[in-house]
């Protein structure tokens with residue numbers, strides 16, 4: 001990522017504040033993780049749902065048992081590590097299996113998030129998740145913040161970042177909620193079609209607008 005040199009406003013935590021939860025979302029390659037980093041630089045905490053889910057599936061024994069029951073022993077390698085590739089391939093074209101897997105993982109992430117929120121002292125906390133609207137998690141948030149960009153721009157960024165083909169990125173996009181539907185549901189929208197300076201500026205403007 002290119003270096004940015006603009007001044008970043010930073011807020012100090014208030015130990016007595018009750019945090020309002022802002023759902024941060026966006027489709028593949030929209031720039032939500034980049035926005036999340038800018039938000040952290042401003043002094044607000046971000047919970048990374050997908051990253052936490054990846055950790056939880058390796059740490060929570062109860063979850064491990066349930067996942068193995070659903071997907072099979074091969075969901076974990078011989079060393080006991082969650083085999084993301086194997087599981088992803090199993091569920092990619094099997095909606096019911098994906099649904100059942102999510103029914104196991106999402107409640108565990110929810111509990112983990114609730115415990116995390118309790119420890120926060122800022123007046124705003126952000127929950128980054130690709131599936132905010134799909135799982136209706138926006139209903140549990142004070143406000144939602146969507147990062148969006150045109151499909152071809154998102155695809156190019158993911159191809160550059162992950163070395164994926166256009167078709168591979170497109171296959172993921174096709175499974176996600178269309179941007180136009182997310183735009184209708186979001187309280188705040190960041191349009192990430194230009195450069196990182198602009199993205200940072202929009203992020204700061206919006207987060208300091210939220211009351």
Ligand code: ATP
Nearest residue numbers: 027028029030031032033034157161194195196199
């Ligand atoms: P995913 O859902 O696939 O994890 P994401 O929404 O979290 O993606 P990022 O990882 O933040 O998206 O961004 C995708 C890629 O595009 C990253 O390599 C990031 O550095 C780059 N990127 C994001 N926004 C911009 C921008 N405005 N200008 C240039 N590069 C950008």
